[in-house]
Amino acid sequence: MNQEVFAALAAALEAGEPVALVTITGSTGSTPQRVGAKMLVYADGRTVGTIGGGCYENEAFWKAREAIQSRKPLNMSFELNDDFAQESGLVCGGQMDVFIEPVESSPELYVFGAGHVGYFVGRMAHEVGFRVHVVDDREKFASSERFGPGIDVIVDDIPVWLEKHSLAATAYAVVVTRGHRHDLETMRGLLRTPTRYLGLIGSKAKVKRIYDMLREEGVTPDQLRPVHAPIGLDIGAITPQEIAVSIVAELIAVKHGKTAEPSVAAMSMRWEGALKR
Numbered sequence: 001m002n003q004e005v006f007a008a009l010a011a012a013l014e015a016g017e018p019v020a021l022v023t024i025t026g027s028t029g030s031t032p033q034r035v036g037a038k039m040l041v042y043a044d045g046r047t048v049g050t051i052g053g054g055c056y057e058n059e060a061f062w063k064a065r066e067a068i069q070s071r072k073p074l075n076m077s078f079e080l081n082d083d084f085a086q087e088s089g090l091v092c093g094g095q096m097d098v099f100i101e102p103v104e105s106s107p108e109l110y111v112f113g114a115g116h117v118g119y120f121v122g123r124m125a126h127e128v129g130f131r132v133h134v135v136d137d138r139e140k141f142a143s144s145e146r147f148g149p150g151i152d153v154i155v156d157d158i159p160v161w162l163e164k165h166s167l168a169a170t171a172y173a174v175v176v177t178r179g180h181r182h183d184l185e186t187m188r189g190l191l192r193t194p195t196r197y198l199g200l201i202g203s204k205a206k207v208k209r210i211y212d213m214l215r216e217e218g219v220t221p222d223q224l225r226p227v228h229a230p231i232g233l234d235i236g237a238i239t240p241q242e243i244a245v246s247i248v249a250e251l252i253a254v255k256h257g258k259t260a261e262p263s264v265a266a267m268s269m270r271w272e273g274a275l276k277r
Helices: 002-015 054-070 082-088 116-127 158-164 180-190 204-216 240-255 264-276
Strands: 019-028 038-042 047-049 074-079 095-103 108-112 131-136 152-155 172-175 197-200
Touching (some): 002 038, 019 054, 116 131, 131 158, 172 180, 172 240, 180 197
Parallel strands (some): 108 172
Antiparallel strands (some): 019 038
């Protein structure tokens, strides 16, 4: 049975589909499955394998789906007493421990802009395990020779490329183009579909100008609230290398669920002021 689970897990990783692996890690007394039994749970509710059935498997199933969303592992314990046996129809009377582990393939990062900051973001993110794609219309900057092996470099007009491609909900996107107009056009395309992370480079004044223009086009506060802008952790970064460090650090923090939502309170105040004008 576990062979089927491992095959399904490999296929999910290949397809970039997030899943959770449920494993029995300990048992005492009479339990319906032995230590090591596994069940794979998909975000849409599909399962492969079993940890024994009954209401405890159902509870583990729902916790696994929550773990896919939170991307945080957890341990669970079940007391399989007489009341449980009567309710589930299973003849058992022991204790079972379960470990639920969310699993996903290396996250995809799209860097829009191949200038100095984009270059260092792409290289650093690749080194820490992101599958990096760089998009820019300038062949001088967007070249595989410049970025090196392992990074997918795309030479194309960014808005045109975004019209033809949809980013997955698990993707990360970094907007570091060469100018205000290009940033605006890129943000316009990216806001059509949700991503796990969307960051926009620039000063607070520049970010506000872009937000004001997007608002005039009909973009709502809810669409902009998840955007990390100005991008990166506040470490006092100045050089392109330092700015890239702050951006990649924020990407890692989001990947591991170690950072809060971007400035929700500040965003709310800014939008309240904007809407009163």
